[in-house]
Every structure is written in structure tokens, then in C-alpha cells.
Amino acid sequence: MSDAITILIVDDEAPARSRMREVLSDLVPQFPHRVVGEAANAPEALAQIESQQPVIVLLDVQMPGMTGIELARHITARAADADGSNPRPMPRIVFVTAHDEHAVEAFEVGAVDYLLKPVRAQRLLDALQRVQKVIPAEQLAAIEGLARATHTQRKHLSVHERGRVILVPLDQVVYLKAELKYITVRTREREFLIEESLTSLEEEFEDRFVRIHRNALVARGSIAGFERVAPSADNTDGGGDPYWQVVLRDIGDKLPVSRRQWSVVKGLVG
Amino acid sequence: MNDQTPAQMRPAGAAPGAVDAASPARLKRVSDGAQAPLLPDFCNIGIVVRVLLAANAAAVAHALVGAASPGDAVGRFVTIAAWLEGSVLLSLAALCTVRRSVAGRARSLQWATAVGVPAVATALVSWGVHRIGLDGPGAASAPVAWPAALRALAAAGAGWVLVEYFRLRARAFSPSLSEARLQALQARIRPHFLFNSLNTVLSLMRSRPREAEATLENLADLFRVFMRDTRELVPLDDEIETCRQYLAIEQLRLGPRLEVSWSLDTMPGDALLPSLLLQPLIENAVHHGIEPRTEAGLIAIRVERVAERVRVEIVNPLAQDAPARPGNQMALSNVRERLMLLYDMEAELNAAPADGRFRLTLEFPYRKERRRRDVRRHHNPDR
Numbered sequence: 001m002s003d004a005i006t007i008l009i010v011d012d013e014a015p016a017r018s019r020m021r022e023v024l025s026d027l028v029p030q031f032p033h034r035v036v037g038e039a040a041n042a043p044e045a046l047a048q049i050e051s052q053q054p055v056i057v058l059l060d061v062q063m064p065g066m067t068g069i070e071l072a073r074h075i076t077a078r079a080a081d082a083d084g085s086n087p088r089p090m091p092r093i094v095f096v097t098a099h100d101e102h103a104v105e106a107f108e109v110g111a112v113d114y115l116l117k118p119v120r121a122q123r124l125l126d127a128l129q130r131v132q133k134v135i136p137a138e139q140l141a142a143i144e145g146l147a148r149a150t151h152t153q154r155k156h157l158s159v160h161e162r163g164r165v166i167l168v169p170l171d172q173v174v175y176l177k178a179e180l181k182y183i184t185v186r187t188r189e190r191e192f193l194i195e196e197s198l199t200s201l202e203e204e205f206e207d208r209f210v211r212i213h214r215n216a217l218v219a220r221g222s223i224a225g226f227e228r229v230a231p232s233a234d235n236t237d238g239g240g241d242p243y244w245q246v247v248l249r250d251i252g253d254k255l256p257v258s259r260r261q262w263s264v265v266k267g268l269v270g
Numbered sequence: 271m272n273d274q275t276p277a278q279m280r281p282a283g284a285a286p287g288a289v290d291a292a293s294p295a296r297l298k299r300v301s302d303g304a305q306a307p308l309l310p311d312f313c314n315i316g317i318v319v320r321v322l323l324a325a326n327a328a329a330v331a332h333a334l335v336g337a338a339s340p341g342d343a344v345g346r347f348v349t350i351a352a353w354l355e356g357s358v359l360l361s362l363a364a365l366c367t368v369r370r371s372v373a374g375r376a377r378s379l380q381w382a383t384a385v386g387v388p389a390v391a392t393a394l395v396s397w398g399v400h401r402i403g404l405d406g407p408g409a410a411s412a413p414v415a416w417p418a419a420l421r422a423l424a425a426a427g428a429g430w431v432l433v434e435y436f437r438l439r440a441r442a443f444s445p446s447l448s449e450a451r452l453q454a455l456q457a458r459i460r461p462h463f464l465f466n467s468l469n470t471v472l473s474l475m476r477s478r479p480r481e482a483e484a485t486l487e488n489l490a491d492l493f494r495v496f497m498r499d500t501r502e503l504v505p506l507d508d509e510i511e512t513c514r515q516y517l518a519i520e521q522l523r524l525g526p527r528l529e530v531s532w533s534l535d536t537m538p539g540d541a542l543l544p545s546l547l548l549q550p551l552i553e554n555a556v557h558h559g560i561e562p563r564t565e566a567g568l569i570a571i572r573v574e575r576v577a578e579r580v581r582v583e584i585v586n587p588l589a590q591d592a593p594a595r596p597g598n599q600m601a602l603s604n605v606r607e608r609l610m611l612l613y614d615m616e617a618e619l620n621a622a623p624a625d626g627r628f629r630l631t632l633e634f635p636y637r638k639e640r641r642r643r644d645v646r647r648h649h650n651p652d653r
Contacts, residue, residue, distance in 0.1 A: 012564070013466075013523050019473035041564050065564045098465045118469040 005033040005132070008054035010045045010071070011096065012063045016117065020058060020096075023121050031128050042066040042074070046158075046165040049075060054091050056131060061097040061114075066167070068095055069150055072112075072143045074158040076136075078165055090136040093143070094127045112142045153204065157185055159192040168192055170208060174222045174248055175255060176201060178215040188250045212246055212265050213258040223268055224249040226257070307373035308380035310436040312365040316614035321432065325358045326351075353399045357392040357425060364391055384433040385426045392425035393418050460496070463553070470523045485522060488515040500546045500608070505639065506573065506580065507539035512549050513571070520556055528560050529568040537573040541580045541636050544608055551584055551630060554601040559586030559628060575636060582632040588623050609634065 011017045036052040039045035061068040095114040107114040113127045156167040172187040178198045185192040209217035224247045244257045329350040337343035396418035474482035560567045567587040609617040617634040
């Protein structure tokens with residue numbers, strides 16, 4: 001029993017989860033497996049994946065708070081960026097959707113499978129057998145493609161801290177600052193570290209953040225104003241010249257604006 | 271795109287063409303010109319105001335064109351107004367009265383009414399005005415027959431133009447294009463709702479077969495209503511029952527996340543309204559207010575009578591972010607369009623966020639069923 005394939009069911013609707021359990025139980029003779037848990041939302045799902053390490057995740061596409069497609073990105077990213085010290089297998093994902101023409105079109109192209117609700121036992125069996133053979137890198141690429149095709153913008157950044165995944169809502173992020181290998185994510189309350197590229201974050205969230213410096217993106221809504229800083233002995237950043245810095249709402253931090261970005265940034269506050 | 275954007279409706283440039291809100295039997299086919307009543311609803315305030323304005327604008331134009339001086343123009347207008355206002359008002363009152371009895375008859379009779387009533391009314395008023403000497407200085411001695419006949423002829427022409435205008439307008443507003451028809455049909459069949467509901471029924475099948483049965487019964491009733499002609503008028507009681515059946519199904523799916531409160535104490539259950547006017551608004555509240563939330567949310571529904579009007583209020587939590595899925599944007603604009611067609615300026619739909627919640631209010635005239643008491647009235651207390 002211990003080597004049976006483990007499955008996690010993620011759906012915000014209780015009847016849909018119990019229906020999925022029933023159909024899965026019918027399939028035990030053909031497809032030995034064990035349902036290791038159910039989750040009704042994204043944080044629950046990420047916690048269960050962390051503790052149960054399921055092989056397959058059956059993931060509802062339409063969920064409140066975070067869509068299944070965004071959640072899939074966090075799940076696969078979590079496995080992909082694990083450093084060598086703690087390799088985590090990437091769960092294979094099968095999407096489940098009631099009816100969504102656009103998503104269904106997008107599913108047709110990638111290496112991810114999807115099921116339509118109400119789910120049929122035979123169709124579920126096919127998907128379970130097929131998904132095991134999917135190569136993690138292909139699944140990762142397919143989910144990224146799916147996110148693009150469905151215009152799914154992440155609304156959260158996933159942060160890995162001491163074996164836990166924390167979802168940081170993007171609307172709480174004040175600025176993102178590149179530091180050596182990591183990016184500091186500053187919210188009103190605290191800081192987090194993530195491993196992503198500032199350039200790709202800038203591209204993905206162009207409407208939310210503006211680049212003020214080679215190493216920093218600032219939330220447009222968090223800019224309270226600008227201050228001119230006179231040259232001083234400890235100001236070597238601008239080669240001794242005066243420069244501007246952004247004053248941030250809520251947290252009171254100030255970040256320097258590079259001369260190159262000033263022309264772009266200065267128009268943002270009346 | 272969120273459907274629940276602040277908006278207000280006060281249709282100003284439209285009149286309810288060939289639609290009569292008070293006669294369900296005649297409402298069947300608005301779009302198929304052949305069976306629609308020819309005469310617009312002359313009892314409707316919007317139409318009365320517009321006809322009066324148009325007649326007076328024509329009078330002012332006529333007065334200005336032939337006038338030698340501003341004072342002359344005023345004099346000319348007063349002379350025209352003396353017989354014009356009375357003629358128009360008498361024509362409208364007469365048309366309002368005879369309209370109902372003429373509507374089901376032959377087309378030729380309807381045309382004759384549209385042309386003949388204004389002509390006769392104008393002739394009568396002209397003669398009356400002449401008799402009491404309001405016709406202008408020195409006019410009392412002039413013969414009355416010719417001017418009255420010419421005015422009557424002009425009134426007949428105006429009647430013809432008016433009916434033709436409302437016919438064209440009714441045609442423009444009806445979804446005659448096949449694409450629009452398809453969209454309307456899809457909006458009514460609601461594939462997402464159907465598949466989700468079937469999935470709910472399947473989940474109940476093994477563990478709670480009785481609930482599965484009840485849910486299928488609700489679903490069958492709902493789809494019967496969805497597939498009915500939405501121009502049909504139904505009593506408010508029936509529409510509320512449809513809303514309850516819809517919410518019962520969503521309750522199973524959403525569980526404790528969906529909370530509903532009803533206050534229907536002063537609801538006039540016999541008030542007539544177009545079928546499926548309220549249900550899509552409640553469905554909208556579920557989609558935008560409850561589905562995108564992880565925690566519980568309340569939909570508060572209040573229906574009351576305020577003087578001679580029915581007032582509906584639906585309050586739901588404001589969506590935290592974009593709705594879980596697009597595709598329902600049409601609900602509000604759809605209801606708005608139907609209200610405008612049916613009630614013109616007498617209906618009002620307001621929808622805007624207030625105090626962190628989304629509040630929709632809808633008001634329309636309280637009209638009761640006059641004839642055919644029991645069109646469709648089956649209340650099942652088990653539901």
C-alpha cells in the first residue's frame with residue numbers, strides 16, 4: 001500500500017471533491033492509488049503538497065482567491081527551483097474544469113491533461129495513466145504556456161521559507177529589489193526573499209511595477225513622491241551629483257532613482 | 271471585465287414601441303412584426319411627453335419660418351398652440367382608451383385608428399376653438415371648414431408617421447439577427463451552471479439520493495423557465511420561486527460560503543414582470559459576490575411595494591478582485607435593455623458599490639394581472 005500512487009484533490013466545492021473521491025474509489029482495481037488529502041483553496045493545497053508529497057494533483061481550474069492555473073505555476077515552480085540539497089519531485093497535474101472554452105483551447109496544445117466536469121471514470125483513468133509519464137520539464141513549460149494562453153497573471157508570489165510555501169499577494173508588495181542571488185520582496189509588514197529574475201518580473205507585472213533603478217521595481221501605487229538628495233561625502237551612487245529618490249507610502253523607505261530611469265519615473269506623481 | 275460597474279439607467283431616447291406591459295397575451299412576439307400590435311402604448315408617460323414635445327417643436331418651427339419679427343413669431347405660435355395642444359392631448363387620450371380594444375384586430379383597423387383618431391380629434395378641437403373665438407383676432411367670422419379639414423389631414427399624417435416610427439424602433443430593438451438570438455439563447459441555457467449542477471447531482475447520487483432527486487426536480491423546473499419566451503409576463507411570486515430554486519442548487523455547490531436573506535413582507539406577489547428579470551441579477555450576485563470569495567458572503571434580497579411601484583434591492587459582497595471567470599457581463603445590460611423596452615422611462619435600474627458592498631436597485635410600475643387570473647400558479651411547499 002505504501003508504494004501506491006498518492007493523489008491530492010483540490011477543488012473549492014465540497015460536492016465536487018466527494019464526487020471525485022467516489023469515481024477514484026471505483027478505479028482502485030484498475031489503478032491502485034491512495035487519496036492522501038483534499039484541499040479547498042491554494043494555501044491548503046500547497047501545505048498538503050508539502051506534507052503529503054502527492055504524485056498526482058487533481059486541480060480545479062475555477063477557484064476563488066487563486067485560479068487552478070496560477071496555483072499550478074506555484075506548485076511547479078516550487079519543485080523546479082528547489083536547490084540540490086532538498087530535491088522535491090514535481091507533482092503531476094491534471095486540471096479539472098466545468099466549462100471554459102478558452103481554457104479548453106489552451107489545454108489542447110500542452111503536455112498537461114484536463115478533465116471536464118462531470119468527470120467520467122474511464123476518462124479519469126486515461127488521464128491518471130498518461131500523466132505519470134509526463135516529464136517534469138515538459139509539464140513546467142506546458143503550464144507556463146497555459147498561463148500565457150489564458151492570460152493568467154500571477155496575483156501572488158510564492159516564497160519558500162523553512163520548508164513552507166507562503167503566498168504573498170502582489171497588491172501588498174511595495175517594492176522588489178535585486179540583491180546578489182535573490183530578490184527582496186518588501187511588503188508593508190516585512191521582507192521575503194525569492195529566486196526569480198527582476199527582468200522577467202518587470203515584464204510580467206508591467207502594469208503594477210515601474211523600474212526606478214537597475215536593481216529595483218517599485219509598485220506604482222506606493223509612490224508617495226520624490227525627494228532631491230544633495231551631493232554629500234557618503235553619496236557615491238551618483239558620482240557625487242545630486243539625485244532623486246522615491247518616497248514610499250506606508251513604509252517610509254526611500255529608494256534612489258537612477259538618472260536613466262528619472263525621465264520615465266518623474267511623470268508618475270503629479 | 272466586471273459587470274458590476276457603477277451605472278445608472280434612465281432611458282431617455284426610447285419608447286416601448288409595440289410592447290404593452292399590461293397584456294401578457296399580446297406580448298408573445300415583439301420581434302415578429304406581423305403579430306405585434308401596431309399602436310404604441312399611448313398611455314405611457316414617456317410617449318405622451320415625446321409626442322407633445324415633437325408637436326410643439328413643429329409648431330415653433332412653423333411659427334419662426336413665416337414670421338416677420340420675434341413678436342410676430344410669438345403671435346403665430348399662440349395661434350397654432352390654441353388648437354394644437356388640445357388636439358394632441360385629445361388624440362393621445364382617445365388612442366390610450368381605444369388602443370387595447372383595437373390591438374388584436376385586423377391590421378387595417380389598427381391603421382385606421384392610428385390615422386383616424388388624430389384627424390377626428392383635431393377637427394373637433396379646431397371647431398371648438400373656433401366656436402369660443404380663440405382662433406386668433408378676427409377669425410371668428412372666417413369659415414372654419416377648410417382650416418379644420420387641413421389640420422385634420424395633417425394630424426392623420428402625423429399619426430401615420432408616428433406609428434411607422436415606433437414600428438421601425440421596435441424592429442431595431444428586437445434581437446432579430448441570428449447571432450444575437452444565439453447569444454441570448456446561450457445566456458439563458460448557461461452551460462457553466464448546467465455542468466456544475468449536474469456535477470452536484472452526481473455527487474449526491476450515492477450518499478444522499480433524495481437530495482439528488484430534489485435537485486434534479488429544481489433543475490428541470492429552472493430549465494423549463496430558462497427556455498420559455500422571456501417576453502412573457504409572470505407574477506412576482508413565480509419569479510421569486512425561480513430564484514429560490516436557483517439558489518437551492520447553488521447552495522449545495524457553494525455550501526456555507528453562500529448565505530441568503532429574504533425580506534418579502536410587503537412584496538406584491540401578483541405584480542407582473544417579464545420572466546427571468548430577477549433570476550439573472552441574483553445569478554450575477556452569486557458569480558461576482560460569492561464565487562470569487564473564499565469566505566462566506568451574504569446576498570440580501572428585498573422586494574417591496576412603494577406606492578404604485580415595485581422596488582427590488584439585491585445587495586452582495588464586493589468582489590475582492592476580478593471575477594473568477596468572464597462571460598456574465600451581459601446580465602446587467604440585458605436586464606436594462608429589457609426594462610427599457612417594456613417600461614421605457616417608468617423603470618429604473620441602479621447598480622453601484624456602496625459601503626464595501628454591491629447594491630442593485632430596480633424599480634418598475636406595479637401592474638397586476640387584469641384578466642386570466644391563473645396563467646401559471648403552482649406553488650410547491652416542499653421546495
